[in-house]
Amino acid sequence: MLSIKNLHASVEGTPILKGINLEVKAGEVHAIMGPNGSGKSTLASVLAGREEYEVTEGEVSFKSKDLLDLSPEDRAREGVFLAFQYPVEIPGVSSTNFLRTAVNQVREYRGLEPLDAVKFLSLMKEKMKLVEIDQKLLSRSLNEGFSGGEKKRNEIFQMAMLEPTLSILDETDSGLDIDALRIVSNGVNQLKSDNNATIVVTHYQRLLDYIVPDFVHVLYNGKIVKSGTKELAMELEEKGYDWIKEEADKATV
Amino acid sequence: MSKDNQILEEFTSKEYEHGWSVNYEADEAPIGLNEEIIRWISAKKEEPQWLLDWRLKAFRAWEKMTEPEWANVHYPKIDLQKLRYYSAPKQSKKPKNLDEVDPELLQIYERLGISLNEQKRLQGIAVDAVLDSVSVGTTFKETLGKLGIIFCSFSEAVHNHPELVKKYLGSVVPMTDNYYAALNSAVFSDGSFCYIPKGVRCPMELSTYFRINAANTGQFERTLIVADEGSYCSYLEGCTAPQRDENQLHAAVVEIFAAKDAEVKYSTVQNWFPGDKEGKGGIFNFVTKRGICFGDNSKISWTQVETGSAVTWKYPSCILKGDNSIGEFYSVAVTNNYQQADTGTKMIHIGKNTKSRIVSKGISAGKSQNSYRGQVQVMKRAHNARNFSQCDSLLMGSKCGAHTFPYIDIQNSTAKVEHEATTSKIGEDQLFYCNQRGIATEDAVALIVNGYAKEVLNQLPMEFAVEAQKLLALTLEGSVG
Numbered sequence: 176m177l178s179i180k181n182l183h184a185s186v187e188g189t190p191i192l193k194g195i196n197l198e199v200k201a202g203e204v205h206a207i208m209g210p211n212g213s214g215k216s217t218l219a220s221v222l223a224g225r226e227e228y229e230v231t232e233g234e235v236s237f238k239s240k241d242l243l244d245l246s247p248e249d250r251a252r253e254g255v256f257l258a259f260q261y262p263v264e265i266p267g268v269s270s271t272n273f274l275r276t277a278v279n280q281v282r283e284y285r286g287l288e289p290l291d292a293v294k295f296l297s298l299m300k301e302k303m304k305l306v307e308i309d310q311k312l313l314s315r316s317l318n319e320g321f322s323g324g325e326k327k328r329n330e331i332f333q334m335a336m337l338e339p340t341l342s343i344l345d346e347t348d349s350g351l352d353i354d355a356l357r358i359v360s361n362g363v364n365q366l367k368s369d370n371n372a373t374i375v376v377t378h379y380q381r382l383l384d385y386i387v388p389d390f391v392h393v394l395y396n397g398k399i400v401k402s403g404t405k406e407l408a409m410e411l412e413e414k415g416y417d418w419i420k421e422e423a424d425k426a427t428v
Numbered sequence: 429m430s431k432d433n434q435i436l437e438e439f440t441s442k443e444y445e446h447g448w449s450v451n452y453e454a455d456e457a458p459i460g461l462n463e464e465i466i467r468w469i470s471a472k473k474e475e476p477q478w479l480l481d482w483r484l485k486a487f488r489a490w491e492k493m494t495e496p497e498w499a500n501v502h503y504p505k506i507d508l509q510k511l512r513y514y515s516a517p518k519q520s521k522k523p524k525n526l527d528e529v530d531p532e533l534l535q536i537y538e539r540l541g542i543s544l545n546e547q548k549r550l551q552g553i554a555v556d557a558v559l560d561s562v563s564v565g566t567t568f569k570e571t572l573g574k575l576g577i578i579f580c581s582f583s584e585a586v587h588n589h590p591e592l593v594k595k596y597l598g599s600v601v602p603m604t605d606n607y608y609a610a611l612n613s614a615v616f617s618d619g620s621f622c623y624i625p626k627g628v629r630c631p632m633e634l635s636t637y638f639r640i641n642a643a644n645t646g647q648f649e650r651t652l653i654v655a656d657e658g659s660y661c662s663y664l665e666g667c668t669a670p671q672r673d674e675n676q677l678h679a680a681v682v683e684i685f686a687a688k689d690a691e692v693k694y695s696t697v698q699n700w701f702p703g704d705k706e707g708k709g710g711i712f713n714f715v716t717k718r719g720i721c722f723g724d725n726s727k728i729s730w731t732q733v734e735t736g737s738a739v740t741w742k743y744p745s746c747i748l749k750g751d752n753s754i755g756e757f758y759s760v761a762v763t764n765n766y767q768q769a770d771t772g773t774k775m776i777h778i779g780k781n782t783k784s785r786i787v788s789k790g791i792s793a794g795k796s797q798n799s800y801r802g803q804v805q806v807m808k809r810a811h812n813a814r815n816f817s818q819c820d821s822l823l824m825g826s827k828c829g830a831h832t833f834p835y836i837d838i839q840n841s842t843a844k845v846e847h848e849a850t851t852s853k854i855g856e857d858q859l860f861y862c863n864q865r866g867i868a869t870e871d872a873v874a875l876i877v878n879g880y881a882k883e884v885l886n887q888l889p890m891e892f893a894v895e896a897q898k899l900l901a902l903t904l905e906g907s908v909g
Contacts, residue, residue, distance in 0.1 A: 223864050226856070247863035256864075263861045267879025276875060277865035284866065316879070333865065
């Protein structure tokens, strides 16, 4: 589904990603871990098409299309979803109105009829249960005055509504208490199927207790320096990142 | 950062939709401005002597006045001697009702999306359509007449209800109020007149649609709304003009009189031609709008959505004379390209327990300048006066400007006056967030801008709110790529 080859990217001339290689197949969950500043969030942003990040080398194909060639909105319409680490606030625009615009633009791209108000609301009702989100929250301005937990829940709710094929969760666990973490993970797990894939970007192993990854990759200094299974995450939790850094630094010398 | 700017610059290139004009045979005054012209206009309209005298008095006062220069707008001086002060489509005889109106003229309004014929039957809105200097037709006259409501062109009111016109004309905006109001008083050609009798709640929206068609012609219309005791009406005003290279002058006067317990809601969606991308052409919109809450417990509410005009210069105001009276001002002003707007309101608290509320939302894009100018005045005997003002500015790009000039003058120590102001920018973060959910950039801007202006748009009647939302999106379309 997703194939990243030798991806290099920089921000304002500073290289951040220095040759990422990653293959993600349908039905898989990949966790990207790594110390602060290793490039995890950059990778998520580059895949979603954020403009400040300049891709200097490499290629990314998504469902056999050149992902880097698509505009951010077309990537979304093709099925790439990014759950933001810091979702922005849009005053005066209700979540409902926002999502209806989004869902219908995605549908139009896919050649489907737009959903009318009734169908849209019933779809919303159905998906709301997944993340135990309150309808009152959805009639409020998007993310405005939401607590950290509400913002993240709303991200997963949007994911449920848009039914992406590739979901990238950027530090979705940050700022969540244990209950919110359980609810959010529960939502993600229910949305998992054989036809979609998930990339979980996280600093801590904690989230992976709930969303169990098939593969764990450690990002350091702009490269994936180690890949493994769930056990690798456990090891990192226990020993920290220093041993990985040492190993990687030795290899480059 | 540079990307941000580039995006926003590209977003500013949508052409003006109503820029077409129609050729019709016109009945025109000679170009120029002097007493003869005023007599000519008055004679053309078969006006009574008192009105001619009133015009001439205004003209003589105007001659001694000078054009004000305090507004934060810059424009080439208008040579008022080179303008034409009257232009009307020639009609063989005066139409008695809409069926007799020249179909070609009705078509102009059809093309603007205002079908006078259809409206007559379908929608709950009565329309007075003003083309250049004259009213071409008013709908729903009979229905309203049954309730005693008078809704007609100003000229008709002069002939059929002279006592009302005489009593209220110039009572809120005196003829010598300011340079352009004096000019208007001298040369005004038509406009709408509305009278709601005691205790009547007007069952439909009343609306005037102004269209400038002729070139080199100034539009000087007057609107006078009188709401008698305990009555209510909601009034809408819409405007467009063809796209021309020269600037055109629109200097209107609107007067609202609210008696005891009366309420008037006045909404404007102003979409005059704003000039092209280089700032060439466009309407100079120099308008005096004022309402007086004359009686106790009366209320006047102004809502305006300003998207057009090269230069806008207007301050819909409320004089809160009656005790417990309420004045409101809700405004969204969008400027793009080289547009300039200096707009706001005045709330003059005279009566006890008077309240006013000001919500102003400025949106600047391109190289435009957008100023809010507002005055809150609390007079000596206005015990317990309350005012709340909120002035927000939204900037798109880095070449535009937003300015706020609040004036506060309090002469009574029991007054409570609050002022809040914010300035924000449409962030790349917000746009990217929308993009990531599959929303195209232009739709994202429309969504964000409409969200920002929501508090004001909510004040508009339903049909207008939808139109205004589309207009906001259209005005800013092309300014983000």
